Amino acid sequence: MREKIKKEKEEMKKVSESIAKRKASKRAELEAIRAEIARDKEMRKKEREGSSSSTPVPVKTVTPAVRDGKVKMKIKVADSTLMKTFEETDLLSNVLDYVKQEVKQEVTLSNTYPRKDFKSEDLIQSLSSLGLTGNVSLVGKSAAA
Secondary structure, X not given: OHHHXXXXXXXXXXXXXHHHHHHHHHHHHHHHHHHHHHHHHHHHHHHHHHHOOOOOOOOOOOOOOOOXXXXXXXXXXXXXXXXXXXXXXXXXXXXXXXHHHHHOOOEEXXXXXXXXXXXXXXXXXXXXXXXXXXXXXXXXXXXXX
């Protein structure tokens, strides 16, 4: 019985030592994190003080997307969606003719964003001059409506 009690005491002592070790390692980790935060704060402070001098700040440049002269059109008309690729130099009238041919009825076109209903004057302009480049979504409405 004494040996059993002795073993239990030893086990409890081992457990309490392992708990103390874990606590100590966690404290050390927290101190390391706090020290790193303090270094970062000091570095940022020095950067701010140094930035007021004439040191140039690097500027990130944005390169424009390469345009291939194609316009991918997605045109929603009634219950269907038409998709076709046009040239940027094509006229809006070419797009309208294509839509009329596919749906077999008179249609007017409008842009979804920014919202614009195209008029007869717009039909003689190129897609690029109307700002219709890249991927474009249009809506075709029945002219009777």
